[in-house]
Amino acid sequence: MSEVSVQQADFDVGSEIAALSADDPEAGAVASFVGLVRADKLCAPEVGAGGTAQVAAMTLEYYPGMTEAALAEIVAQAKARWQLKRVRVIHRVGRLLPSEHIVFVGVSSSHRHDAFAACEFIMDYLKTRAPFWKKEETPAGSRWVDARESDDRAAARWEGKET
DSSP states (O other), X not given: OOSEEEESSOOOHHHHHHHHHTTOTTOOEEEEEEEEOOSEEETOGGGOTTOEEEOOEEEXXXXXXXXXXXXXXXXXXXXXXXXXXXXXXXXXXXXXXXXXXXXXXXXXXXXXXXXXXXXXXXXXXXXXXXXXXXXXXXXXXXXXXXXXXXXXXXXXXXXXXXX
16 A cells, blocks of 8 residues: 555545554554535635635646655655654545545554644645645636645644744
8 A cells, every 4th residue: 555645536434544553453543634525615706705605616636746746755754753653645636526535644653642643744734735736616617726824824833833
């Protein structure tokens, strides 16, 4: 099993979680995050400040080779910070509908603190440092989406640069 996958196909959350601790009696903790495509998007420009727009679909594009390398670097940074046993990151690409899986981050460790922290770190860095391009389809049309300030703030706290 590769630690990092970028793929169009959906994934089985239960199988991914089970694989993180399979045949490892020293794994005392597994933490995971599953991201889903949301149907609504806050502060969409076409509906004005504070409004919401219904998202009919989201299309994710990536740069093969570069994106996987960026994800592998994020995993390497997590392994350098915490004592992890296994790590699994899956990011889907292509056209996805609301409620579909978009991302899986899972880690196993001997202890829960390392598992929780590493899972959150990987997700925060994935949102800000992994090269994906997202386009939302709404009734008002399609638009490319930038990273949000809240994602940048979440990632900055791991570097001691909280804003």
